[in-house]
Structures are given as C-alpha cells and as structure tokens.
Amino acid sequence: MTPEATADTRTPRVVVIGDALIDExxxxxxTREFVGGAALNVAVGLSLLGExxxxxxxxxxxxxxxRIRQYLADHRVRLVASPSPSGTSRAVSDRTAGGEPRYEFNDAARARRISFGEESRAALDAADLVVVSCFPFDDADQAAELRAAVARPHERLVIDANPRDGMMHDRAGFLAGFERLASHALLVKVGxxxxxxxxxxxxxxFVGRLRSGADTTASGPAVLATAGSDGARVHHGAIxxxxxxxxxxxxxxxxxGAGDATLSAVVHRIAVDGMPQSDAAWSAALADAMAIAAATVRREGALLRRPSAGPAFTS
Incomplete structure (x- = not known):
C-alpha cells in the first residue's frame, strides 16, 4: 500500500489466494478434524484482525x-470458490513431540488449481493487498495466470512460499515459479x-537469493524470514x-498456525499503516506478530489468537 492509502478511513480490502482444506x-x-489450509488460515486471521x-x-x-464454506461465513470471509472435480482437499497429519505437523495430502490437494475468472479478477482489482500462500508455483500455467491477474504487484502483492512436499510435483519448477513472482512482490515470506x-x-x-537482485539502498521486496523457535527477522532495503x-x-x-499467524499480523500492519519504512516501525510490527504467533501455538489448530498477556497488539 502507498502512504496515501493510510488516510482512507474504510476497512482495508485484502484478497488471499491459495488452499482451503480439512486438516485431519x-x-x-x-482423530480430530479442523477447517484449515495456509491461505484459509491467513484469510481468517486477517478478518479477525479487522480486514x-x-x-x-x-x-x-x-x-x-x-463445512469450509460455513466456517468462512462464520468468520466473515467471502469465498470465491474454484471448482474441484476430485472433491475437497484434505491433509492427514500428526504432530511431533514439539508440536510440528507432518502431512499426507489427498488427490484433490495435489491437483489444486485456482480459476481466475471474472469474479476473481473483480475482487483482485478492488483489493488493497493481495496475499498468496501455498500456491501451485510448479504449474507454469497457473503461475502465469496469477502474474497476469495481479496488477501493481510491487505495491500490494505479498507471497508466502509455503511449499508442501506432498503437494509439489516439481521442486525445481516450484522454486523457479515462486522466485519469478517474488521478484515483483512487495513482501515475501520464507521459512x-x-x-x-x-x-x-x-x-x-534462501534470503540471500531473494535479495540478490535488489538495491539495498532503495525500496524493494521486503523479506520476512521465520525460523521457528529462533524467531523471525525482516530484511527491507538497508533495514x-x-x-x-x-x-x-x-x-x-x-x-x-504459527507462520500463518505471523504473516496475518504483518499484513494487518501493512494494511492499516502502510509498508513500514524504518527500523522502529518494522520492529514494532514484528514484535506484534511474534506475540500473536505465541498465543496461536498455545491452542490446538491454526485459528489466530491474540495474546491475553504480553505485548499489546496495536492496530
């Protein structure tokens, strides 16, 4: 978003593109089931934060x-659904001792596609920010459709690589497709x-690869890098x-839901205040994001939670 957009009193409009599934x-x-998917988690998180x-x-x-449609409606997220001939995507997962998920995906998840039809393009054209997560970047046609559908990516496109081993068909192709679009983005998240x-x-x-073509003294794609228990960092120009x-x-x-909550919180800050342009602004945004992620991981499932204690979240 440009600084001028912060003077607009309307609620920021965000479009999130990616996966929606049942997490078993x-x-x-x-066995318990949750409505999930990285993109869905980010969309719901942003709605809970006011977007x-x-x-x-x-x-x-x-x-x-x-169930997915009702969950989104309950959390005030509009859905533009692409058809799925194989039914709804499903991830079967368990957790390691540290709470880390391990996944197996069904045929629908492995064959996921987004339809960029008239309704999708109208939503994208009206959006202040566009967030992409768990997208099939190894599908060259899909990657090209996404790039064509998002105007002014340097001003409003946020991308989370979020690859899933059980979803990818071509690792090298995924990396190439992701890096190609990331070079045009406002913000890129990698873990x-x-x-x-x-x-x-x-x-x-990985961070170095994403920043290698940028002039560190000028505005360019910011990189949000997350490292689990080691926290997170932001690289933005010289910052x-x-x-x-x-x-x-x-x-x-x-x-x-830790990474999705972190991304939701950072995107919320950008939507409300514009892109941070100083060490202090980025430090405040990242501190809020870490507090929200910490609250989220203390509950089962990936629904974003605000901390009841610790750093206050500012909006």
Missing part, C-alpha cells in the same frame, strides 16, 4: 466443502523449512530487524 489430526487421543477479506480457493461441492525443502540449504541462503519468540503462559500445543 491423528494422535494418541484419537475486509476475500479468499480465492478450490473447494469441493461435498460435505467437507460445506527455514521452505529453505530445506526447496534448496536443501540454510534459511540465510534488518529481528524478534525472538514471545514467552506466554502455558505450553506450546500445536505449531501448525
């Missing part, structure tokens, strides 16, 4: 799809697991700020 969690106490949100995602015409999966390399190397995880009461239960 298996554990010692049995006017539309989600573009593939949803089946079946009972799980109806240590993304670097390991896509590059088999440390997170610093580099870091934030550790926030220690809140209670144990970490489920880290599934």
């Amino acid at each position: 969690l298996r554990g010692p106490s049995g 006017d949100v539309t989600l573009l995602a593939m949803v089946g015409d079946d009972e799980p799809g109806r 240590d697991e993304d670097a390991a999966l896509l590059l088999e390399a440390p997170l610093d190397e 580099e700020v870091r934030a550790g995880i926030v220690d809140l009461p209670g144990p970490v239960v489920d880290t599934m």
Whole structure:
C-alpha cells in the first residue's frame, strides 16, 4: 500500500489466494478434524484482525466443502470458490513431540488449481493487498495466470512460499515459479523449512537469493524470514530487524498456525499503516506478530489468537 492509502478511513480490502482444506489430526487421543489450509488460515486471521477479506480457493461441492464454506461465513470471509472435480482437499497429519505437523495430502490437494475468472479478477482489482500462500508455483500455467491477474504487484502483492512436499510435483519448477513472482512482490515470506525443502540449504541462503537482485539502498521486496523457535527477522532495503519468540503462559500445543499467524499480523500492519519504512516501525510490527504467533501455538489448530498477556497488539 502507498502512504496515501493510510488516510482512507474504510476497512482495508485484502484478497488471499491459495488452499482451503480439512486438516485431519491423528494422535494418541484419537482423530480430530479442523477447517484449515495456509491461505484459509491467513484469510481468517486477517478478518479477525479487522480486514475486509476475500479468499480465492478450490473447494469441493461435498460435505467437507460445506463445512469450509460455513466456517468462512462464520468468520466473515467471502469465498470465491474454484471448482474441484476430485472433491475437497484434505491433509492427514500428526504432530511431533514439539508440536510440528507432518502431512499426507489427498488427490484433490495435489491437483489444486485456482480459476481466475471474472469474479476473481473483480475482487483482485478492488483489493488493497493481495496475499498468496501455498500456491501451485510448479504449474507454469497457473503461475502465469496469477502474474497476469495481479496488477501493481510491487505495491500490494505479498507471497508466502509455503511449499508442501506432498503437494509439489516439481521442486525445481516450484522454486523457479515462486522466485519469478517474488521478484515483483512487495513482501515475501520464507521459512527455514521452505529453505530445506526447496534448496536443501540454510534459511540465510534462501534470503540471500531473494535479495540478490535488489538495491539495498532503495525500496524493494521486503523479506520476512521465520525460523521457528529462533524467531523471525525482516530484511527491507538497508533495514534488518529481528524478534525472538514471545514467552506466554502455558505450553506450546500445536505449531501448525504459527507462520500463518505471523504473516496475518504483518499484513494487518501493512494494511492499516502502510509498508513500514524504518527500523522502529518494522520492529514494532514484528514484535506484534511474534506475540500473536505465541498465543496461536498455545491452542490446538491454526485459528489466530491474540495474546491475553504480553505485548499489546496495536492496530
């Protein structure tokens, strides 16, 4: 967003593009199901933080799809659904001792596609920000359609790589498609697991690749890098700020929604205040994001939570 947009008193409009699915969690106490998907989690998180949100995602015409539609309606997120001949996407997951998820995906999830029809393009044209997460970047046609559908990406496009080993068909193709679009974005999010999966390399190397073509003295794509228990950092031009995880009461239960909550909080700050342009502004944005992520991981599932104690979230 441009600084002028912050003077607009209307609620910021955000379109989120990516996955929506049923997360089937298996554990010692049995099986539980949650409505989820990285893009859906971000869309719902942004709505909870006050944005006017539309989600573009593939949803089946079946009972799980109806559950997803109702969940989005309950959280005031509009859905522009792409048809899914194979039904609704599903991820079967368990958790490691540290709460980290491990996934297996069904045929619908592996064949996900977004339809950029008239309704989708109208929503994109009206959006202040466009957020992409868990998109099939290894599908060259889909990547090209996405690039054609989002005007002014340097001003309003936010991308989370969010690759999933069980969803990708071509790792090199995914990396190429992601990096191609990321070079035109306002903000790019990557994590240590993304670097390991896509590059088999440390997170610093991935961040370096994304920043290699940017002039560090001028405005360019900002990189939000997350590293689990090591916290997060932002690189934006000559700015580099870091934030550790926030220690809140209670144990970490489920880290599934940590990255999505972090991204939602940062996008919320950009939507309301414009893109941070100083160390202090980025530090404040990142501190808020870490507090929200810490609250989120203390509940099962990926629904964004605000901290009841610790740093206050400013909007």
